[in-house]
Amino acid sequence: MQFQDSLFAKHMAPITGSAIRDIFKLLGKPGMISFAGGNPSNQALEPEVIAPIAKEVIETIGAPILQYGATEGFIPLRGSIHQFLTEEGVICQESEILPTEGSTQGLDLLLKALIDPGDVVLVEDPTFLGALQSIRTYHAKIVPVASDELGVIPEALEEAMKTYHPKLAYIIPTFQNPTGVTLNVERRKRVAELAAQYGVIVAEDDPYRDLRYEGEALPTIKSFDQEGWVVYLSSFSKLISPGMRVGAMVISFPTLMRKCVIGKQSSDLHCPLITQAIVDSYLRKGLLRPHIDRIVKGYKAQMNAMLEGFSAFPEGTKLNKPEGGLFVWAALPEHMNTLGILNKAIEAGVAFVPGTHFYSEGGHENTMRLNFSNSPVEMIYEGMEKLSKVLNDAK
Amino acid sequence: MQFQDSLFAKHMAPITGSAIRDIFKLLGKPGMISFAGGNPSNQALEPEVIAPIAKEVIETIGAPILQYGATEGFIPLRGSIHQFLTEEGVICQESEILPTEGSTQGLDLLLKALIDPGDVVLVEDPTFLGALQSIRTYHAKIVPVASDELGVIPEALEEAMKTYHPKLAYIIPTFQNPTGVTLNVERRKRVAELAAQYGVIVAEDDPYRDLRYEGEALPTIKSFDQEGWVVYLSSFSKLISPGMRVGAMVISFPTLMRKCVIGKQSSDLHCPLITQAIVDSYLRKGLLRPHIDRIVKGYKAQMNAMLEGFSAFPEGTKLNKPEGGLFVWAALPEHMNTLGILNKAIEAGVAFVPGTHFYSEGGHENTMRLNFSNSPVEMIYEGMEKLSKVLNDAK
Structure with a gap:
């Protein structure tokens, strides 16, 4: 059959x-400068420390460490994440913390616990x-809520909550991806x-919080x-x-915690113990804060290089100027379409993500997301120059 | 609210x-002999080799190794798993292999890809x-298919396929858990x-295959x-x-592979790269086959110790005698109820899993699953003696 x-x-x-x-698959070409991904810089990774x-x-x-572990997580890691989150201003009990495979799994478990087909998110x-x-x-109905340069608009959020009775609202409050x-x-x-x-359960996805420049x-x-x-x-990605795929959820309702554990x-029975133990040890040795101080300096220089490069973009391009994170978001003049431009950009050796992909209902074809963390400063200058040329040719 | x-x-x-x-939570008591779990022996784990x-x-x-990886898996691991599976007689292309977080995730991804609420498994x-x-x-309708001492009965399987039009059949063909x-x-x-x-997609879950005595x-x-x-x-658990949570699925239909990847x-974006690379290196160094030879000797002695212990069980106890795996399955005389006996056994310092939990529709209260891999031989003798006493008191 x-x-x-x-x-x-x-x-x-x-x-x-x-x-x-799928865009990533186009990036194998040697010499390609990619502003498309969301990877941290290789320079921000420390194999010599982790090994x-x-x-x-x-x-x-x-x-x-090689045996089965608890679904609820490696106990020492829950303790060190508790300490980390306390410093971040997330006040909670250790029992409210569930280690996850990045924040990706956190959202997946919430959806698994809450969503029947047709429920609104x-x-x-x-x-x-x-x-x-x-x-x-999970076959949820996605309802987009208007956002502006200060984030999601509370009046629009309230209206959507009143109208659609959602089970969940997903919000990235800090240096939002993509904007x-x-x-x-x-x-x-x-x-x-x-x-x-x-x-309504609010999923506050906050992986960029400490990347503030x-x-x-x-x-x-x-x-x-x-x-x-x-x-x-939360995520250490x-x-x-x-x-290493190590993140954590903080869930205050015990019954919701129980469903996420189930x-x-x-989903995976538990996160691998070796990666949990590595992150735990890294946190307990006090390595994280000095490491963040170091990588923030590099990322700030990369962001500034990218922001400089926008001066050669077509007139009328609108730009956010983020205070941190990994992305710059741009809106080209309304008549331009970044979907078509992407192919020409890739031919020219530079890649980005068309902004339309980030809108649940599409549209906004003049927008684009550019990542600066994954390219050294000199490549950012070079890439922005190439991209400016492609855009000016297409305008 | x-x-x-x-x-x-x-x-x-x-x-x-x-x-x-939940039974596991009762086992913290010092001196408890647990036949309840399904853990490998600590003696079968090699932190000194893995470190x-x-x-x-x-x-x-x-x-x-610290960056984002492909959802499709760490490429070298796919190669070494391909080699391993070829030796096991699973003939496939590398492109049919998807590394997963144990075989747990394999089943979860199949269910995610295939099952709408009400579909039959x-x-x-x-x-x-x-x-x-x-x-x-996944809110599937579970239909149990009669099995005997040679495994699932083909006539019953065919009848169920005809009657219920299932999307999936889940089968553990070798040293089945629990029987x-x-x-x-x-x-x-x-x-x-x-x-x-x-x-009908058949999920062949085969984690015990190489534990043959x-x-x-x-x-x-x-x-x-x-x-x-x-x-x-497949699973290396x-x-x-x-x-380490490393296993793999072999999926031959490319469209099904694509949905499982999606x-x-x-679910987790990808398996952690460190654990994938450790298993890859372990396999490439040729460490697995000699390791299996070693652990099989230990497990065989443990299984035989447990089988000996059954001689003191109540008359009329029926027993399978497996050729491998981690479990022995017993049916006590029909009037006995292992759910009630479990509490007395735990009081006496020995634990097992009542067999009724493994039946999708319950019943079979006289059955029990006993694990031998997680206790040294002398503890198996001691535990079986204690358990025999509890059972004989309860009969």
Whole structure:
């Protein structure tokens, strides 16, 4: 018998994968300058530090590090993440912390726990493409909520909560992916209030928080959460290593924690103990804060190089100027279409992600997301020059 | 507003977690002899071998091992798993291999790709409790298929395929969990034929295959699969380390592979690269086969010690005598109830899993699963003596 696509689950049938991941396949060409990804800089990764830590934790812990572990996470790591989150202003008990495979798994477990087909999930407009795909995997109805240069607009969020009775709102409050925008303090407080008022779980995905190059750190949405409606998603992918896949959720409602643990039992049983123990040891040795101080300097120089490069973009290009994170977001003059331009850019040896992919309902074809963390300063200058030429030819 | 259980997804609402994991919580008591788990022996784990490999792979690969990786897996690992599977008689292309977080994730990704609420999944009766929980998480209808001392009965399987039009059949062919039974060759061939005839994906979960203490290895169901209906789930949890969470799926239909990759993108993006690289290096160094030879000797002695211990069980106890794996399955006289006996056994310092938990529709309260891999021989003698006393008191 032939395998027919009709055998797929209905919600999976239309999902064809991340457009970004398909763009990545075009990037193998030697000399390509990629502003398309969201990778940390290789210079921000420390194999020479991690290698001896890996050996040490395996030797010190011995056989139990190779045995089955608890779904709830490696106990010492829960302790060191608790310490880290306390410093970040996320006040919680250790029992509210669930280590996850990056914040990717945090969102997946929330969706698994909460979403029946047709349930509504609110997202910022635009938002992280990977989150859109995860939400679609659960056959949720995605409702975009208007956002501006201060982040998601509380009045629009309240209106959407009233109208659509969502189960979940997904928000990236700091140096948002893709726009780089940071939600201001008043709005953070208001989002927490609205979550409690309308009984909506807010997933606060905050992986870029510590990559701040200017201005002052803001309190998390979670810090304004009195009742437990905000689930905080933390990740060490941008700070220590994405390849280790270590992040954490903070879940205050015990029954919701229990469902996420049950979901994780069937997703992967538990996160690998070696990677959990490496991150735990790295945090306990006090290596994280000095490391962040160092990488922030490099990223700031890269961001500034990219911002300089925009001066040669077509007149009328609008630009956000983020205070941190990994991305700059640009809107070209309205008549321009970055989908078509991408192919020419790749021919010229430079890549980016068309902004339309980050809008749940498409459109906004004149927008683009540019990543600066994954290219050294001189390549950023070179890439922005090439890209400016392509754009000016296309305008 | 108060968080209400009505906010949970309908399929998650009734799932309260693994009964086995709850039993584990009772086992903290010092001196407890546990036949309840499914852990490999600590003596079968090699932190002294893994620690330098971990350091070596991180130093050798450098920054890329800490970067984002491909969802499709660490390329060298796909190669070394391909070599391993070829030796096991699983003939496939490298492109058909998807590394997963243990075979747990393999089943989860298949369910994510295939199952809409209400779709039917066939399972052996009894079967692995963790699989039952995973299947329930997707709100599938579970239909148990009669099995005997030669494994799942082909006539019953065909009848169920005809009657219920399942999307998936989940089968553990070798040293089954919980019964220890091995599906014979004729039936393996027949299962593969039925899968193709009725268009049902068969998940062949085969983590115990290499833990054979007697008799000859049998060809996999996958080896009889002409068209691609059999998805083979492999795992290094029982051979190298469960805590590393490294396994693999073999998926022959390219469209099904694509959906599983997409499902994995939102589950965890990719398996951690460090653990993938450790297993790859371990395999390439040729460490696995001699290691298996060594652990098989130890497990065989443990199994035999446990089998001896049954002589003191109540008259009328029926026993399988497995040729490998980690478990012995026993049926006490019909009037006995292992659920009630478990508490008395734990008071006496010995634990097991009541067999009823492995039946999708319950019942069979006189059955029990005993694990021998996680206790040294002398503790097995002691534990079986204690357990015999509890059982004889209860009969």
